[in-house]
Amino acid sequence: MTDTARYERSDFQTDQEVRWCPGCGDYTILASVQMFLASLDIDREKHVFVSGIGCSSRFPYYMNTYGMHTVHGRAPAIATGVATANPDLTVWVITGDGDGLSIGGNHLIHALRRNVNLNIILFNNQIYGLTKGQYSPTSEVGKTTKTSPMGSIDRPFNPVSLAIGSEASFVARTIDMDRNHTIEMLSAMHENVGAGFLEIYQNCNVFNDKAFLDLTGKETRDQNRIWLQHGEPIIFGENDEYGVQVDAAGARIVEVAEVGRHNLHVHDAFAPNPSAAFALSRISQGPYGPTPLGVFRDVSSPDYGHMLERQVAAAQEQRGSGDLAKLIRSRGTWTVDA
Amino acid sequence: MSDETLTRERPTPEQIEDVVIRFAGDSGDGMQLAGTQFTASSALFGNDLATLPNFPAEIRAPQGTIGGVSSFQVHIADWDILTPGDSPDCLVAMNPAALKANLHDLVKGGLLIVNTDAFEERNFAKAGYDTNPLEDGSLDAYQVVGAPMEELTKEAVKGSGVTGRAVLRSKNFFALGLMSWIYTRPLDPVVEWITTKFGADSPLTKANESALKAGYNYGITIEALHHTYEIQPAKLPPGEYTNVVGNTATAWGLVAASEKASIPLFLGSYPITPASTILEELARHKNFGVKTLQAEDEIAGIGAAVGAAFTGRLAVTSTSGPGLALKSETLSLALIMELPLIVIDIQRGGPSTGLPTKVEQSDLLFAMYGRHGESPLPIVSTSSPSDAFDSAFEAARIAIKYMTPVILLTDGYIATSSEPWRLPDVDALPDISRPFASIEPGETFLPYLRDETTMSRPWAIPGQPGLEHRIGGLEKDATTGNVSYDPDNHETMTHVRARKIQGIANDIPEVEVYGEGANLLVLGWGSTYGAIRTAVNRVRKAGREVAHVHLRHLNPFPPNLGEVLAGFDTILIPEINTGQLSHLIRAEYLLPTVGYNRVQGLPIKARDIETKIHEILDGEVTE
Ligand code: SF4
Numbered sequence: 001m002t003d004t005a006r007y008e009r010s011d012f013q014t015d016q017e018v019r020w021c022p023g024c025g026d027y028t029i030l031a032s033v034q035m036f037l038a039s040l041d042i043d044r045e046k047h048v049f050v051s052g053i054g055c056s057s058r059f060p061y062y063m064n065t066y067g068m069h070t071v072h073g074r075a076p077a078i079a080t081g082v083a084t085a086n087p088d089l090t091v092w093v094i095t096g097d098g099d100g101l102s103i104g105g106n107h108l109i110h111a112l113r114r115n116v117n118l119n120i121i122l123f124n125n126q127i128y129g130l131t132k133g134q135y136s137p138t139s140e141v142g143k144t145t146k147t148s149p150m151g152s153i154d155r156p157f158n159p160v161s162l163a164i165g166s167e168a169s170f171v172a173r174t175i176d177m178d179r180n181h182t183i184e185m186l187s188a189m190h191e192n193v194g195a196g197f198l199e200i201y202q203n204c205n206v207f208n209d210k211a212f213l214d215l216t217g218k219e220t221r222d223q224n225r226i227w228l229q230h231g232e233p234i235i236f237g238e239n240d241e242y243g244v245q246v247d248a249a250g251a252r253i254v255e256v257a258e259v260g261r262h263n264l265h266v267h268d269a270f271a272p273n274p275s276a277a278f279a280l281s282r283i284s285q286g287p288y289g290p291t292p293l294g295v296f297r298d299v300s301s302p303d304y305g306h307m308l309e310r311q312v313a314a315a316q317e318q319r320g321s322g323d324l325a326k327l328i329r330s331r332g333t334w335t336v337d338a
Numbered sequence: 339m340s341d342e343t344l345t346r347e348r349p350t351p352e353q354i355e356d357v358v359i360r361f362a363g364d365s366g367d368g369m370q371l372a373g374t375q376f377t378a379s380s381a382l383f384g385n386d387l388a389t390l391p392n393f394p395a396e397i398r399a400p401q402g403t404i405g406g407v408s409s410f411q412v413h414i415a416d417w418d419i420l421t422p423g424d425s426p427d428c429l430v431a432m433n434p435a436a437l438k439a440n441l442h443d444l445v446k447g448g449l450l451i452v453n454t455d456a457f458e459e460r461n462f463a464k465a466g467y468d469t470n471p472l473e474d475g476s477l478d479a480y481q482v483v484g485a486p487m488e489e490l491t492k493e494a495v496k497g498s499g500v501t502g503r504a505v506l507r508s509k510n511f512f513a514l515g516l517m518s519w520i521y522t523r524p525l526d527p528v529v530e531w532i533t534t535k536f537g538a539d540s541p542l543t544k545a546n547e548s549a550l551k552a553g554y555n556y557g558i559t560i561e562a563l564h565h566t567y568e569i570q571p572a573k574l575p576p577g578e579y580t581n582v583v584g585n586t587a588t589a590w591g592l593v594a595a596s597e598k599a600s601i602p603l604f605l606g607s608y609p610i611t612p613a614s615t616i617l618e619e620l621a622r623h624k625n626f627g628v629k630t631l632q633a634e635d636e637i638a639g640i641g642a643a644v645g646a647a648f649t650g651r652l653a654v655t656s657t658s659g660p661g662l663a664l665k666s667e668t669l670s671l672a673l674i675m676e677l678p679l680i681v682i683d684i685q686r687g688g689p690s691t692g693l694p695t696k697v698e699q700s701d702l703l704f705a706m707y708g709r710h711g712e713s714p715l716p717i718v719s720t721s722s723p724s725d726a727f728d729s730a731f732e733a734a735r736i737a738i739k740y741m742t743p744v745i746l747l748t749d750g751y752i753a754t755s756s757e758p759w760r761l762p763d764v765d766a767l768p769d770i771s772r773p774f775a776s777i778e779p780g781e782t783f784l785p786y787l788r789d790e791t792t793m794s795r796p797w798a799i800p801g802q803p804g805l806e807h808r809i810g811g812l813e814k815d816a817t818t819g820n821v822s823y824d825p826d827n828h829e830t831m832t833h834v835r836a837r838k839i840q841g842i843a844n845d846i847p848e849v850e851v852y853g854e855g856a857n858l859l860v861l862g863w864g865s866t867y868g869a870i871r872t873a874v875n876r877v878r879k880a881g882r883e884v885a886h887v888h889l890r891h892l893n894p895f896p897p898n899l900g901e902v903l904a905g906f907d908t909i910l911i912p913e914i915n916t917g918q919l920s921h922l923i924r925a926e927y928l929l930p931t932v933g934y935n936r937v938q939g940l941p942i943k944a945r946d947i948e949t950k951i952h953e954i955l956d957g958e959v960t961e
Contacts (some may be wrong), residue, residue, distance in 0.1 A: 067811025081645020
């Protein structure tokens, strides 16, 4: 945050008591978002936060902006209305893995497909928290919960693959506890014009603690975090000993020593074709083992709200502003004399 | 064909006051189009009219079968009529199935125009005829006029450039031409429509116009039709009229409301029969600042509308029964958030997919009670195609003034039928705007602080500094609007929400009783208006006393309704359901009612209501 910033983090805090469990990853995300918004030169009253139902969806109550805490799964649809009715607003959707991928999966993919100018943040904790610990559409196969006592046999979604498959303009992934990276991702998403999707691995320390240990544990994280940097070859590992290659068969992890650095895949976040980004998203099926983090895809394109606005303007230019008296006469009239 | 035949002298037409005509054919025969065009030229001629389209749910139901029959009924008159008529005086049957499905409605002695080319062996079987009805004497009670419409159409369109199977598509224009001759309708408006629709140089324009004229000339040529009819322009109240279809009037009413509220219109909707044409109509009017969003489903349709309402737009979602079920959860959200929203339910036959193209009034109790929790909402209903303009406007007025979702009930009959509408002076429509919330520096904004009279909360829209606030589905504190789980507060808020809706009763017109000195009242709502009023008029003309009250507001009821109802010995409630308004009236006023309930997917007939009234007056019916 620079000295010249118009806002401080506190300008985005509300007087409402934050009610997440102590230690929940949501706190860090809230701080990151508040800090990021304070750093922007955007009027506070232009931000609208829309959420569905779930732990994460309490988020708008804690943001001193305009906000709506709505119906389970429907936040992308409601936010679509906000962003379409008034494209000058900066609209944020806060959702979770249950809210956004299970009950609201349809709205999520259509908001992305339609390229509504939304910043969608999906808090993925791989569990139903608010309803106290049932498996979610991102829980791993075999997960034992109250509703899957013999282990879940559901195949999970990979949220990033889903978003890329829906051709979202912007798709990225980060981890709750890494504030700087989260803010970097928020900033990139905000810059992008069109539908943005950011998956945040969010620790639910009550019902699914340490789900992201491969990526957060001191021992494991360096060998498992694959940082995606636009224009750079994809290299990871404690000593940069691993890299990624992408070809028609998909993306695979290789040893740098074997293939040579110059033969690694150079990440192009701005590629209009989503195929390579999709391949990268398939390197891991969840936060297990080496997993890419960062911006997968960043392809700005005209957003739905502004395109509709342009149609309205074009219609007014071609036909003149609406004339009600003319409209009701447009199907022909006759006169009955007194 | 030469134009010379057209100028031959025609017999002086017999002047008649009104006629009911039904065009019936296979759903691929273009009967809706023929009927609509016949209606349009009658409207421009100045007749009063009412229409009743009736078509199968399938776009192309099995050809030649009863299930595939599509019909369009139009009632034209030189006086002020209110219904599309109970029984046609003239039936056009394009094939045996159309004859079979509709003959029982034709008045005895009525005119029956048949396309003889379709009366062949294989079609009889499909329609369930053992013998040729044209030859077995079963039509002796009617004036039958046969025309080989397919042969003559083929002949007529030769040289137009249209060839092959497409040729026969023009036969509906042949039928229309023939009907135009019989009922002395001008052809010019139809020709004009054809040219605009297909383009001046199109072979289709040539083909359809030729078929139309061939039909007209056939009327001139054949002896069977020396008798023609004419219906003079109706003596309607003076003014400028247009012929309007219900869903169009609904859409225009919303556009008008948006202008008079000085806020842009936003429609979030998902295509569903018979509501889709509202979305289609509004999508065309972007120059009014209208935005339409064809959502991924019904839930997203209302969701987007709720989002738009939050930003200060006149938000609407349109649907039919099954869609209303899907919207129910989000409707409750809009209710507790207290955002203005109009939900249009074009009722159709249910439950489930039911009869998607047919009329029913069976969503009244659903509109009233179909939400979880204690969730009262205002309900406004529409009584005819032209009334749809006013009722949509009224729904918007209530939504904005009281910060509440409003359910607007129309139905499949109103949606697709048409009638002349005396155009309002749009400048004289009331201002229904309401200022958005504002704030002085240093003040705290309380989103649930209510207006003392309306109990309505302020409408604060994103973009305004100092008014940042959060709303949502959780219960709110009655004063601060913050989330509250307090038991007393929830009870207070439950009653506050109910009182706000109940208070609207003071802001709607009292009911007016039509017909004096009666002990019997016919109480109705929605599209039964025309049939009830016609029946009541006929009974009164016959010298007996009966009154009529028609409700626009179904929740809350008008303030004087209880008092009015208490003044009658008997309350008859005709409805296209099994007694839903009866249920509400009994519950609200503890008064007995007599129902007249039909659920056939068709409008109730004036004649049947008339019979029922006579039965009650004769003492044959007790509650
Ligand atoms: S249940 Fe889990 S996700 Fe929900 S607030 Fe508690 S820790 Fe956070």
